[in-house]
Amino acid sequence: MTPLASGAVAGVDRAARGVEQGWHLIDRGWSMCATPPGACDDPAALASTAPDWLPASVPGTAAGALRDAARFDWAEAANLDDLDHWFRCVLTEMPEPGAGVSLVFGGLATLAEVWLDGERLLVSDNMFIEHRVDVSQRLAGGAVTLHVCCRSLTGRLAERRPRASWRTSLVGHRNLRFLRTSLLGRMPGICPGVPVIGPWREVWLHCHAEPALESLRVAPELDGDRGRVSVSGRCRIDGAEPQRVTAALTVGDAQAPLTVVPDDGGFSFSGTLEIDRPALWWPHTHGRPHRYPAALDIRIDGVGQRIPLTPVGFRRIEIDQADGAFALRVNGLEVFCRGACWTPVDFLGHSPDPDRLRAALDTVVAAGMNMLRVPGNSVYEHDHFHDLCDELGVLVWQDFMFANMDFPFGDDGFRASVLAEVTQQLNRLGHRPSLAVLCGGSEVQQQAAMLGLPESTWRVAWFEQELAAICRARRADVGYVPGSPSGGLLPFHVDAGPGHYFGVGGYRRPVSDAWLTEPRFASECLAFGVPPEPGTPDAGAADPATLLARTPRDAGADWDFVDVSEHYARDLFGIDAAALRGRAPDRHLLLCRAAAGEAMSRVQSVWRRPEAACRGALVWLLRDFWPGAGWGLLGADGRPKATWFHLKRCWQPRALMFLDRGLNGLRVLVTNDAAEALEGRLSVSLERFDGVRVAGGNVPLSVPARGVGEVAVEQIVGSFVDSAYAYRFGPASFDVVHAAVESPDGNLQAVHVRDGACPPEVAASGVDATLKTTPAGVPELAIRSDAFLHTVALETPGWTPTDNYFHLLPGRPARVTLEGGDSPTEATCRVSALNLPGGPIDAARRSGDRP
Structure with a gap:
């Protein structure tokens, strides 16, 4: 079949597909069954076998249907390629007579046949291609039955094929190179053996609108301080030639008329819209990802149609x-x-x-x-x-x-x-x-x-x-x-x-x-x-x-x-x-x-x-x-x-890290992706595991916007302390380095454990962990230890802590919020650490804890 042209139009906002635009998603009433390979040539032969139908989700896969029916087995999943899989749906809500109607298949994995009331409409061997089939003349008689058969790959892979120039050991079968299918499930050792089989992308019934948008190209660009959006495309009109057609492009609050040129069976349009100093789209670490809503307005003989476009972002x-x-x-x-x-x-x-x-x-x-x-x-x-x-x-x-x-x-x-x-x-x-x-x-x-x-x-x-x-x-x-x-x-x-x-x-x-x-x-x-x-x-x-x-x-x-x-x-x-x-x-x-x-x-x-x-x-x-x-x-x-x-x-976007430069000492790295400079004070404290401070100091810190700052620990302390413990003239005087940045925009901190330093074991009695529910209704863990805890790990069933796997300095409590759960007052937490040999300890509930 011819791959979809008008259904895969560039730049059209697919989220806007809906009944009012003539798009009907066929996502209900599907079922699936499996048969031996080649056992059923068509739906009539399938019906004679009294197959075991399971409810199925479409878009979806054979593995997904088995999972939803509680019949999926990881150990058997690799055998799915050995079978034919049939998906069936009865279409009962038909469009008005006379309307042009197409079935649109977003993706069929992989050797697929489509049947409508027993008539084969489509054969596909590429799971990554979308197809459109005109069914206008096939829907006049009421309800119809749609079958999608995804044939076994095993037989196809066994066919003799030309030899490759080279072979890989990563892929399960050498002949997969001839099939346009995913390698997911077909790369032993890399991922589980669960192949993608079925109508894995949406199936639509599309009632053709007038005009039908056949092609569209939208190209935003930056030219100095100006944003420019160029647009071109073509619409098809199957009926009488219109007397007057106008088109316009809207981006944000700006609108520009487009040039319309009639042709045989429709018209083309093109034009450019400009915005002075547009807000830019940035990756979120560096700014705001600003986008402008956009639409194409077409008016034919006084009747207008608005086609939503994918929002426009200006970036270079x-x-x-x-x-x-x-x-x-x-x-x-x-x-x-x-x-x-x-x-x-x-x-x-x-x-x-x-x-x-x-x-x-x-x-x-x-x-x-x-x-x-x-x-x-x-x-x-x-x-x-x-x-x-x-x-x-x-x-x-x-x-x-x-x-x-x-x-x-x-x-x-x-x-x-x-x-x-x-x-x-x-x-x-x-x-x-x-x-x-x-x-x-x-x-x-x-x-x-x-x-x-x-x-x-x-x-x-x-x-x-x-x-x-x-x-x-x-x-x-x-x-x-x-x-x-x-x-x-x-x-x-x-x-x-x-x-x-x-x-x-x-x-x-x-x-x-x-x-x-x-x-x-x-x-x-x-x-x-x-x-x-x-x-x-x-x-x-x-x-x-x-x-x-x-x-x-x-x-x-x-x-x-x-x-x-x-x-x-x-x-x-x-x-x-x-x-x-x-x-x-x-x-x-x-x-x-x-x-x-x-x-x-x-x-x-x-x-x-x-x-x-x-x-x-x-x-x-x-x-x-x-x-x-x-x-x-x-x-x-x-x-x-x-x-x-x-x-x-x-x-x-702003982070604090340590860098070991060997004989040149331990350095503190401060990264600043923000658009503003980071101004504040940087402090370090060199300590033993028992919390005794050996050395420290603080200095002014200024990291330029979009920059990286590096400061030597010795520069902050003001003297040689063998901060990377590279010279090793004697036993190390410290075990831990704590760095902190204090600034009006927020504070940062990081903890470095000296290489070779082994923290002593900590008794559970020296660790205090309590859970409470804050007035905002959020669970919060407070944890404190009399001695250094190496890599504190929090087990919070049903919740996600905002921080985890961190070092805890003695006498300095940490507070961690829990997110994503259902009942704050029932949240629980167990605390482990590499040097907490007694195993996890349970956080206590603070008395009278209620939001």
């Missing part, structure tokens, strides 16, 4: 790639991009509730992340995801869905399919201000180069030239890279262009490797197996057997990513965490969480130092696919894990 995106650099500039300002590689919120059903999707993006913003990368081994995200990124000020690095394989771009059919896919996806992304980088795919060049193949093999013309030209033609305001990683002498070298940095993490290099290797932009980095948080829905996956089974591992490796976290517990804390797996599992898990977070935060301080060449860090991944010790900063339930809290402290 530039990428400095001189001399191997990869630095993103927004509105002329260099931005340190930090965030993660995105994971679908609904991994099984791929139909996330809008509230869950917003909660996930809110968690991204709360951590100080300003960029998300949608990687090429995943799926193109929902429109609502991009709406939220626009609204919340989160930059998007968008891969096209090519990853890890030698794709057959020389095959005419495959090439036509991916051209349609790329065109539609660029149309769908429209003029979104959050879109910052378009990327050919993930680890395609890297896979070939790591096999020792010549550059002529791993440099692919499709990514280097053809796709680049398409992206430049449609989104000249967005940067393009042929792949992630790419740019170095070899594509996986990280000293030029975007790179995948796992020196600290998967390759178990010391933290100093982040300094030695100095990636220019880490578009993937810092993979650790981080156990789920206690007291959360994912906590059940922390038992040893499940932990082992669900920990990601690289193909062929004799280690997994929990081994990585254990390595850094030994390297950073001097504790053999692996030896505790069986005899002290809770302590083992706490050590793994703490070590991963500590390693990540130390790397961030290296990459944020003033002279650093690194200009971005995107952690692999944002969210776990399933409960277990995954890579995610969030668990599969969306709750923050230990690493999220560590990075949250590093990634705020």
Whole structure:
């Protein structure tokens, strides 16, 4: 079938699709069944088998339907590709006779057939393409039955195909390179074996309006201090030629008439609107993500129609790639991009509730992340995801869905399919201000180069030239890279262009490797197996057997990513965490969480130092696919894990960190992404674990807007104190360094534990933890200790603490608010720490506690 043209119009606000515009979402009354592959050629044959129908959600997947029916089994999910899956819906509410009507399918995964009352309408083999089928003549007889059959991939994969130039061990079957489907569920060791099968995007019944908008291009740009929006498009009119047509573009309070040119069967329009000194769209870490509402008004013979457009944001995106650099500039300002590689919120059903999707993006913003990368081994995200990124000020690095394989771009059919896919996806992304980088795919060049193949093999013309030209033609305001990683002498070298940095993490290099290797932009980095948080829905996956089974591992490796976290517990804390797996599992898990977070935060301080060449860090991944010790900063339930809290402290627009410069001493880093200078006083206190102060001092602090300040501890103290404990002329005089910034705009603080310092064990009797409900009705924990507590971990079932995995200085209480729960007076908290050997202690309830 011909891919959708008019239904995938660039720049039209899809959130405005509704009955009044003729769009009817077909999301009710669906059911699903599975049959042996090829057992039923058509719906009539299916009916004769008396199939076992289950209720199904559409948009949705086979796995999602099984989950909702309480029949999903992780162990059996990989077998879903062995079956045909049928989805059925009876359409009873028909449009008025004579209306032009189309069925619109947003995405069918993957070898799909569509049947209407037993007549086959559509065959599709690309899950990333939207289709439109005219059914105007097929709906005159009342209720009709719609079937979507997603055929088994197993048989198709077994067919003989031309041999690839090279093969990867990361993908389950070599012939997946011929199919335009997601690698999610088909990369053993990387993610659970749950393939995407079914009508995973919306199905619509569209009653054609007059006029029908066939194409639209909206292009905002900045020209000095002026904002300019250029628009062009075409409308189709099937009836009589109108006498008078006018069109206008509205952006905010400004409106401009458009030039209308009649043609055969419709008219085209074009024009430009200008706004003097528009408010700019910024990533939220650097300003406000301002957007203007926009609409296209068309009037035909006195009858008007308003078409809502995606809100317009004015920003300028530039990428400095001189001399191997990869630095993103927004509105002329260099931005340190930090965030993660995105994971679908609904991994099984791929139909996330809008509230869950917003909660996930809110968690991204709360951590100080300003960029998300949608990687090429995943799926193109929902429109609502991009709406939220626009609204919340989160930059998007968008891969096209090519990853890890030698794709057959020389095959005419495959090439036509991916051209349609790329065109539609660029149309769908429209003029979104959050879109910052378009990327050919993930680890395609890297896979070939790591096999020792010549550059002529791993440099692919499709990514280097053809796709680049398409992206430049449609989104000249967005940067393009042929792949992630790419740019170095070899594509996986990280000293030029975007790179995948796992020196600290998967390759178990010391933290100093982040300094030695100095990636220019880490578009993937810092993979650790981080156990789920206690007291959360994912906590059940922390038992040893499940932990082992669900920990990601690289193909062929004799280690997994929990081994990585254990390595850094030994390297950073001097504790053999692996030896505790069986005899002290809770302590083992706490050590793994703490070590991963500590390693990540130390790397961030290296990459944020003033002279650093690194200009971005995107952690692999944002969210776990399933409960277990995954890579995610969030668990599969969306709750923050230990690493999220560590990075949250590093990634705020204003943050305080420590940097160990060896013989040059310990430094205090102050980052300031705000538009105003940070003025205040910076103090440090060098203390023993028992709270005795050894040295200290304070100095005036001034960090320029959008700048980074670095101050030596010795400069603040006024004398040599061996602050990095690098000279080691004798026993260390201190164990802990506490730094604080006091300013009219707010206070910052950070605590550094000297390398090699081992805090004494603390008795539970020396720790006081109490919960109360504030007058605002919010639970608040107050915690105090007579001695230093190393890595305080809070277990708060049903709630999320605003801070966690922090050091607590003796005699200085900390207060932590709990968020997201239902009943404040029933909130509970258990407190653990690395040097609290008696196990968690329960926070006491303050008497008379009521809001």
